[in-house]
Amino acid sequence: MHRPAVGKRIAAAFATASLTGVLGLVGSAPAQAAAPEPLSFTVDFANTSFPQFPKLGGGFAGNGPALDSNGNQIGTVYDTCAVDGVENVTTADVICHVFVKFAGGDELDLSTQAPVDVNPLDFPYTFNAVVQGGTGLYDGAQGEATIIATKPHVYQVVVAFK
Structure with missing residues (x-):
C-alpha cells in the first residue's frame, strides 16, 4: 500500500521540478x-535624379541632409526608388x-510607396x-513614419516606434 503513496510523491516531485524549471527559464x-x-x-x-518626365519602371536615387528642428545636420538620408505608376508628366507613384x-553611426531603414509631385502648387x-x-x-525597430512633402524635394519625417 505504500507504493502508491511513494509513486504519488515521486510524480509530485517531478511535477514541481518541471514547473520550477519552466518558471526559471521564463524568468531568465x-x-x-x-x-x-x-x-x-x-x-x-x-x-x-528624379526624371523630368517619369516613365513606368524608371528608377532614381537621391540623398540629402537630415536636419533636426534647429536646422542642425544629424545625419544623411539616402533613397533608391522605382516608378510604379505615372499619373501625368509631373506626378508619379514610386516605391x-x-x-x-x-552622425553617431546608427542607421534607420524605411520603406514606402509614395506619390512624388514636382508641381509646387500641390503642396503639402x-x-x-x-x-x-x-x-x-x-536594430530590430518597428513602427511607422508619417512623411509630409512640404515643397519639391523637402520632406518632414515623423517616426513613431512600436
Whole structure:
C-alpha cells in the first residue's frame, strides 16, 4: 500500500521540478529592449535624379541632409526608388527604400510607396512609410513614419516606434 503513496510523491516531485524549471527559464528570458523615442527630422533631397518626365519602371536615387528642428545636420538620408505608376508628366507613384545614417553611426531603414509631385502648387501632401529596422539604436525597430512633402524635394519625417 505504500507504493502508491511513494509513486504519488515521486510524480509530485517531478511535477514541481518541471514547473520550477519552466518558471526559471521564463524568468531568465532576456527582456525586450524598449522602443526608441519618437524621432522627427527634415530632409532635402535636392541631390536627386528624379526624371523630368517619369516613365513606368524608371528608377532614381537621391540623398540629402537630415536636419533636426534647429536646422542642425544629424545625419544623411539616402533613397533608391522605382516608378510604379505615372499619373501625368509631373506626378508619379514610386516605391522607395530609404536609409537614414545618423552622425553617431546608427542607421534607420524605411520603406514606402509614395506619390512624388514636382508641381509646387500641390503642396503639402502626406504619405506613410514602414520602419524596417536598422542598426545600433534602431536594430530590430518597428513602427511607422508619417512623411509630409512640404515643397519639391523637402520632406518632414515623423517616426513613431512600436
